[in-house]
Amino acid sequence: MSEAATLLDTRSPFGTYPVERMVRAAWRLADRHELSKGLRRRIRALVARFFKGPYDLEADGLKFRIYPGENYDDRKILSKGRLPEREEHRLIAPHLGEGKVFVDVGANIGSYAIFAADLGARVVAIEANPQTADKLTFNVRANDLDNVTVVRSAVGPRDDTLPLWQEPSNCGFATFVKDLTTGEWAGDWSPTFVKVRPLTALSDELGLRKIDVLKVDVEGFEDRVVLPFLRHVDRDLWPRVILLETNCRPYWSEDCLSELANRGYQVTGRTNDNMVFEL
Numbered sequence: 001m002s003e004a005a006t007l008l009d010t011r012s013p014f015g016t017y018p019v020e021r022m023v024r025a026a027w028r029l030a031d032r033h034e035l036s037k038g039l040r041r042r043i044r045a046l047v048a049r050f051f052k053g054p055y056d057l058e059a060d061g062l063k064f065r066i067y068p069g070e071n072y073d074d075r076k077i078l079s080k081g082r083l084p085e086r087e088e089h090r091l092i093a094p095h096l097g098e099g100k101v102f103v104d105v106g107a108n109i110g111s112y113a114i115f116a117a118d119l120g121a122r123v124v125a126i127e128a129n130p131q132t133a134d135k136l137t138f139n140v141r142a143n144d145l146d147n148v149t150v151v152r153s154a155v156g157p158r159d160d161t162l163p164l165w166q167e168p169s170n171c172g173f174a175t176f177v178k179d180l181t182t183g184e185w186a187g188d189w190s191p192t193f194v195k196v197r198p199l200t201a202l203s204d205e206l207g208l209r210k211i212d213v214l215k216v217d218v219e220g221f222e223d224r225v226v227l228p229f230l231r232h233v234d235r236d237l238w239p240r241v242i243l244l245e246t247n248c249r250p251y252w253s254e255d256c257l258s259e260l261a262n263r264g265y266q267v268t269g270r271t272n273d274n275m276v277f278e279l
Helices: 021-030 037-050 072-080 086-095 113-118 130-142 199-206 222-232 256-262
Strands: 055-059 062-066 101-105 122-127 148-152 160-166 190-197 213-216 241-245 266-270 274-278
Touching: 021 037, 021 072, 055 072, 062 072, 062 113, 062 130, 086 213, 086 241, 086 266, 086 274, 101 113, 101 199, 113 122, 113 130, 113 148, 122 130, 122 199, 130 148, 148 199, 190 199, 199 222, 213 222, 222 241, 222 256, 241 256
Parallel strands: 101 122, 101 213, 122 148, 213 241
Antiparallel strands: 055 062, 160 190, 241 274, 266 274
16 A cells, blocks of 8 residues: 555545455454454554555445544444444434434544435534544535535533544544543543534524434543533424433543433433433
């Protein structure tokens, strides 16, 4: 692979970087879960040296330019040949379609946002990591979608500037929770300072009158996105459905689950990493 092919490319047309059979085989090997976690990590590091990306491919009929050496979602798309989090997509799909509004906080490369837009929903895709937002924007354009608004911002309880911690092997796992950068997820983390906006302010600026589905996946910062929003907007703007990542729940400052229950939300779906709440 040439050195240039390892760089972020959002200008070349989709199809510039086809996926060769050897690339697929290598990343499938790196994703074999019957191998130990440590062995998978070593194989992944080796494969990433030679097959970092970018690559252009279609998954479930949608187009993505992926960088598997840098992002978990990209690796899953390449190794599985389909979108990640298929069960979560199945749970929210009945609530999407023409006339619906989907707000995606922590949009990553767009596996949710593009899926929802392809079903006809108006999509607001919010991504804090600047380079990931560039990748997201490219993927939206590659699918010729005019119903997606990409918002380059972080979301939190108030206007602020905070360090967003990033690890080069998984840029989709960027977090404001420094405690997450040690222990199980220890790695080569470094901070980038980004602006943070409350979801109330963003929804006002975008003129949102309703939110049919709100998805929040921000690595332990979910409570500081959802709870201030529910506390400060009219009930008419409360999301009909919330898809909430819960696998970093121990790092929340407040318990979202109890407050959602107190506000009338009921759990209607659950996966290993996420829960679905309906009002």
